[in-house]
Amino acid sequence: MSNRTNEHWRDLAAKLETPSLAWIDGPVPALRGATRSTVDPATGLVLADVAECDADDADRAVAAGRRAFDAGHWSTAHPRERAAVLTRWADLVVEHLDQLALLDCRDAGKRIVDTTSIDVPGSAAILRWYAESLDKVYGEVAPTGSADLAVVTREPLGVVAAVVPWNYPLEMAVWKLAPALAAGNSVVLKPAEDSPLSALRLAELAAEAGLPEGVLSVVPGSGPVVGATLGRHHDVDAVTFTGSTAVGRLFQTYAGESNMKQVWLEAGGKSAVVVLDDVHDLDAVADGVAAGIFTNSGQVCSATSRLVVQQGVAEELIGRVVERAAAIVVGDPLDPATQMGPLVSERQAQRVLALMERGAKEAGQAFGGGVVDGAPTTCFVRPQVLTGVAPDASIAQTEVFGPVLTVHTVGTEDEAVAVANGTPYALAAGLWTDDLRRAHRVARRLRAGTVSVNCVDALDVSTPFGGFGHSGYGRDLSLHALDKFTGLKTTWFHYG
Structure with missing residues (x-):
């Protein structure tokens, strides 16, 4: 194709x-x-x-x-x-x-x-x-x-x-x-x-x-x-x-x-992707984080819409994720060069835009968001990354179903697990670590129907898909x- x-x-x-x-x-x-x-x-x-x-x-x-x-x-x-x-x-x-x-x-x-x-x-x-x-x-x-x-x-x-x-x-x-x-x-x-x-x-x-x-x-x-x-x-x-x-x-x-x-x-889902401080290939992680939330314009129930990252790699990783979000080509879904198409409807776009505006007020910094300039409809919305968001902020607890990523910096593994598990949803989760023991330990503690370790939204017809809680x-x-x-x-x- x-x-x-x-x-x-x-x-x-x-x-x-x-x-x-x-x-x-x-x-x-x-x-x-x-x-x-x-x-x-x-x-x-x-x-x-x-x-x-x-x-x-x-x-x-x-x-x-x-x-x-x-x-x-x-x-x-x-x-x-x-x-x-x-x-x-x-x-x-x-x-x-x-x-x-x-x-x-x-x-x-x-x-x-x-x-x-x-x-x-x-x-x-x-x-x-x-x-x-x-x-x-x-x-x-x-x-x-x-x-x-x-x-x-x-x-x-x-x-x-x-x-x-x-x-x-x-x-x-x-x-x-x-x-x-x-x-x-x-x-x-x-x-x-x-x-x-x-x-x-x-x-x-x-x-x-x-x-x-x-x-x-x-x-x-x-x-x-x-x-x-x-x-x-x-x-x-x-x-x-x-x-x-x-x-x-x-x-x-x-x-x-x-x-x-x-x-x-x-x-619903409000999935977290946890990035621990032992990872070395931050480019691969940044690619995965961006794909986890911006695929299908964020309209994915299992989208990893919350980035929970340890302090040791937080600044560098956040910068790379913001760069990738800003570089995404939003445009005609019939064009093979397009990386993100429109939201499904004007109604959905207005809902997402309102949540983006609210989220920007709850964040320390807001990158991107809003309607694409010159787009034929308001359904074309730019990806948004929100940093400095409190884990209990409404934007971090609400399923946006759009291209919005909230970022939460944590100090310890225990804090990362607590933040990741800190919503009533439990559909999916992501985990990035270079330590196999940590991978097994943390994955077991994450409450989710599917935990994708060092990959993005793992899915196959041979494995069950679904969640817990809300x-x-x-x-x-x-x-x-x-x-x-x-x-x-x-x-x-x-x-x-």
């Missing part, structure tokens, strides 16, 4: 076909005919008027999922049959790589170099991984007396509602869909209001791959309407959600108000994701 120019991608973007209909037993408009415009944050232009579904549409999607589940064409199919469909689906995702990459680039402002090299190939790889896992997940035989046999099997739950965010529209959808569908469930997917397009195209490709009718629905619409309907629905057996902690709490409430459905939450519970990715979408069933045979 590296040899493709800005002009090449602009030409393809001009011809891009954008899906606009919901997907419930095939492409359909919203029952009441309502639409919502989805906007390119890089240009401010409307990409498509997408079906704006409501509670009745959500009901229709859940009914389709239940009908498909009860029919058993998917839920009771041989695991290898399901694997074959998921594999064909992965192949189709790769075949349509350019289209899917452009949909997320234009709909969410993501860099084309990321969507083509990470998001779309990664989504296909996740579909393949779960397809390949299906005939390798075994049940159990419990220890019993000689006159009995107790068999423990994993059973699909039924209808799963998946609610996903706008920062990785395609990949987050696949994180939920691949294990839920692999396990035999039906899924109703609600994409984010700001980035529904790739999810709608994904449903078309699923049908082409042979996924039976009704097994997957995609219902675009607002969280307070469609999301709440799915959360309260008595015929939804589980909700899997990635998004803010505040909305995660709502889904817990919805479950209590309805059928006590399972709710799995991957919620970051939620349950895990995406790995075989552990199947735990969320299956129930254990005991069948006891007595031969007396």
